[in-house]
Amino acid sequence: GAGVSQSPRYKVTKRGQDVALRCDPISGHVSLYWYRQALGQGPEFLTYFNYEAQQDKSGLPNDRFSAERPEGSISTLTIQRTEQRDSAMYRCASSSNYNSPLHFGNGTRLTVT
Amino acid sequence: KNEVEQSPQNLTAQEGEFITINCSYSVGISALHWLQQHPGGGIVSLFMLSSGKKKHGRLIATINIQEKHSSLHITASHPRDSAVYICAVIVYSGGGADGLTFGKGTHLIIQP
Secondary structure (H helix, E strand, O other): OOOOEEEOOEEEEOOOOOEEEEEEOOOOOOEEEEEEEOOOOOOEEEEEEEOOEEEEOOOOOOOOEEEEOOOOOOEEEEEOOOOHHHOEEEEEEEEOOOOOOOEEOOOEEEEEO | OOOEEEEOOEEEEEOOOOEEEEEEEOOOOOEEEEEEEOOOOOEEEEEEEOOEEEEEOOEEEEEEOOOOEEEEEEOOOOHHHOEEEEEEEEEEOOOOEEEEEEOOOEEEEEEO
16 A cells, blocks of 8 residues: 555443554554553653564553554454553554654544543 | 763754764663654654764764764754654664664754
């Protein structure tokens, strides 16, 4: 595609529900990063994929958070049993490799009520 | 894990001033990114550096690998440059890059 695409654009969910957020990187991009940004805060790294391999998941806050990229293209970030503190803008970025410019998606605004 | 420090945290300047934003990191890196985020907006990549210096319009980015330090300069600053500028680093350890570490950002306001 022309850019990094994320869906849904907005997600409102009740506490305790599971959510799945999708990132469709630029075609051919090897590296894919997930991060989140609470209102008024800087970005916080969550996890990183190189092709389909999850190279670094040290930023995932706890075991309710998981991510996959099974075919090395589209990635899904799943949050189980959501809590209000999970509310944030969840963004992904991709690059052709680890040493190339980053391209950012517009994010998914998650609100947990 | 890499520690990324940016300074200043907040900067207010007059239109036309020369602006410098600094970024220091603790572990040798493979690449450093300067990012820009306007209020309520998405993040845009300004520069990706692994050595030396890059220039794009009024923006200049430099990196000193030995000193683990990078600077972003804005010449002839303009109110539209008002944004948060974020430094992010990537470490590649051979087995795969160790993700992104973000600085906390520098809030820049350019007054007319």
